[in-house]
Amino acid sequence: MSDLNNDEIRALAKAVGLEILDSDITDVNYSLNAIIEAMDGVDIEGLNAVEPLAIILQNGEAQS
Amino acid sequence: MSNGGLVFLSATELASKIRDKDVSPVEAVEAYLERIAQIDPKLNAYITVLADEALAEARQSESDIASGKNNGPLHGVPVGIKDQIHTKGIRTSDASKIRADFVPDTDAAVVDGLKRSGAIILGKLNMTEFAMGDPITSAFGVTRNPWDLERNPGTSSAGSGAATASFMCATSLGEDTGGSVRGPAANCGLVGIRPSWGRVSRFGVDGASWSLDTIGPISRTVEDCAVTLGAIAGRDPRDPWTWDVPVPDYRAALTGDVSALKIGLVKEFLDPDVLGVTEPVRQGVLDAAQLLAGLGAEVEEVSLPLAPISGIASRIISSVERTSLRPEWLRERPQDFHHNTRIAFTAGELIPSQIYYKAQKLRALVRKQTLDALERYDVLAMPIDSEPATIMDMRPGVRSKEAAIQALRRGSYRGLFSMVSGPALSVCCGFTSDGEGKLPLALQLAGRPFDEATVLNVAHAYQQNTAWHLERPPI
Numbered sequence: 001m002s003d004l005n006n007d008e009i010r011a012l013a014k015a016v017g018l019e020i021l022d023s024d025i026t027d028v029n030y031s032l033n034a035i036i037e038a039m040d041g042v043d044i045e046g047l048n049a050v051e052p053l054a055i056i057l058q059n060g061e062a063q064s
Numbered sequence: 065m066s067n068g069g070l071v072f073l074s075a076t077e078l079a080s081k082i083r084d085k086d087v088s089p090v091e092a093v094e095a096y097l098e099r100i101a102q103i104d105p106k107l108n109a110y111i112t113v114l115a116d117e118a119l120a121e122a123r124q125s126e127s128d129i130a131s132g133k134n135n136g137p138l139h140g141v142p143v144g145i146k147d148q149i150h151t152k153g154i155r156t157s158d159a160s161k162i163r164a165d166f167v168p169d170t171d172a173a174v175v176d177g178l179k180r181s182g183a184i185i186l187g188k189l190n191m192t193e194f195a196m197g198d199p200i201t202s203a204f205g206v207t208r209n210p211w212d213l214e215r216n217p218g219t220s221s222a223g224s225g226a227a228t229a230s231f232m233c234a235t236s237l238g239e240d241t242g243g244s245v246r247g248p249a250a251n252c253g254l255v256g257i258r259p260s261w262g263r264v265s266r267f268g269v270d271g272a273s274w275s276l277d278t279i280g281p282i283s284r285t286v287e288d289c290a291v292t293l294g295a296i297a298g299r300d301p302r303d304p305w306t307w308d309v310p311v312p313d314y315r316a317a318l319t320g321d322v323s324a325l326k327i328g329l330v331k332e333f334l335d336p337d338v339l340g341v342t343e344p345v346r347q348g349v350l351d352a353a354q355l356l357a358g359l360g361a362e363v364e365e366v367s368l369p370l371a372p373i374s375g376i377a378s379r380i381i382s383s384v385e386r387t388s389l390r391p392e393w394l395r396e397r398p399q400d401f402h403h404n405t406r407i408a409f410t411a412g413e414l415i416p417s418q419i420y421y422k423a424q425k426l427r428a429l430v431r432k433q434t435l436d437a438l439e440r441y442d443v444l445a446m447p448i449d450s451e452p453a454t455i456m457d458m459r460p461g462v463r464s465k466e467a468a469i470q471a472l473r474r475g476s477y478r479g480l481f482s483m484v485s486g487p488a489l490s491v492c493c494g495f496t497s498d499g500e501g502k503l504p505l506a507l508q509l510a511g512r513p514f515d516e517a518t519v520l521n522v523a524h525a526y527q528q529n530t531a532w533h534l535e536r537p538p539i
Contacts, residue, residue, distance in 0.1 A: 013413070017395060018395065020410060024403070024406060024410065027403075027461050028410050030467075031411035031462055032415070035376075035383070035411065035415060035468075035472070036415075036416070037465065038376045038473070039376055039422055039423065042373050042376065042426065044426070044429065047425050048425075052424035
């Protein structure tokens with residue numbers, strides 16, 4: 001996947017009501033593209049079948 | 065003992081002397097206030113020192129002792145509180161300009177707990193802005209590491225680590241989302257435990273990430289850590305996510321007997337080719353494991369193949385959750401954030417939903433893999449980071465995309481147990497050298513959900529057979 005460019009990042013921001021300062025755009029670019037690239041590199045078999053719930057504890061996990 | 069020497073006692077030693085009327089709580093508070101006046105200008109660990117309030121509490125505490133009333137295991141002991149934790153009538157700033165004037169009208173549940181145990185709140189401790197991971201972001205100035213003023217004291221509970229290590233409080237509280245208790249404990253040569261998610265109430269604590277936040281103690285000894293945790297743990301109806309699981313007597317659990325325990329050494333975190341663990345850190349952990357084996361524990365290597373992606377997944381989850389807490393601040397007061405915090409919050413807002421969704425799926429897999437391992441092992445052992453405390457880069461900004469990816473990956477040592485939601489503890493396991501530039505090394509121990517007692521006991525056994533915790537920083 002190619003990196004998002006600054007215009008694309010500004011458009012994403014606009015969609016959620018955020019305005020990115022000129023002084024911030026390069027650092028936001030680095031940070032956001034790092035997150036996307038790092039996650040894009042994670043390829044685990046069967047991942048799509050996993051329930052994406054923020055399950056904290058299930059019955060029986062607590063040790064008393 | 066001179067009053068000045070009181071600060072070098074452990075919290076439990078001090079409590080014992082107060083209980084026996086060898087020391088008065090007023091003497092203890094005065095000693096700590098004197099120490100703060102002497103040391104804190106170099107470290108900037110405190111945002112607010114509660115001198116008058118602490119002395120008033122100490123006089124009441126002294127009066128209680130004289131009349132035979134003892135409020136608990138921390139009676140008369142001065143403690144420091146991270147400035148993310150609400151204190152009634154006392155500013156709670158999150159180390160931010162945005163919250164600089166916020167004065168809560170109630171105490172957090174953990175403050176209630178400390179007070180019920182007799183502790184005296186000495187002050188509010190510095191941190192990184194809104195508990196983000198960057199050490200330079202506090203609106204109240206950077207906190208320094210007492211072992212080396214140029215180095216990172218650990219984030220985000222930087223003040224809790226620095227103050228405890230430099231004897232400016234007897235024990236302290238931090239908050240751990242992605243390692244913010246364990247990191248300062250590691251960098252400052254202390255003990256810090258991230259309790260199980262749901263073990264300690266978060267009522268009255270400014271959230272960083274709802275599904276990852278925990279409140280935990282940072283202390284100089286495991287015993288202090290156990291007593292402090294005992295004071296704050298337990299079900300609280302004001303936090304619906306606290307679990308109704310009995311709180312054991314953590315101090316009584318410190319038998320030092322590890323002979324029946326199985327300890328798994330996490331292979332991926334000890335392989336330099338995976339996340340770049342450095343030799344001093346790796347050797348420190350292996351030496352600690354050998355010592356525990358010598359005490360009778362069965363120690364063997366265990367593989368957790370998904371562990372190295374924990375940092376990426378946990379950071380994505382925390383970034384999304386963090387920015388959703390008060391989105392109006394970024395829109396209405398962007399100039400009041402530190403540059404680095406604003407960048408992190410902005411990037412967090414823009415993470416695509418499918419990336420967040422994928423992180424949650426990974427979390428489920430990582431948890432299952434790790435909890436499966438914890439069915440075979442009582443405790444898992446590993447480093448807390450790839451290297452000891454690093455020099456702080458005081459320049460705002462993100463250096464490159466590659467540097468940002470590296471930071472995400474490096475967060476895996478701590479992010480793993482943030483996502484697993486069981487207890488994880490950091491204990492000092494040596495120093496880089498005996499000469500100039502001596503820096504603490506740390507061992508991370510993690511256990512089954514709600515089994516803090518076993519984790520604490522293993523750390524206690526280790527600490528009872530080493531002397532690292534008796535070293536003092538050169539300040």
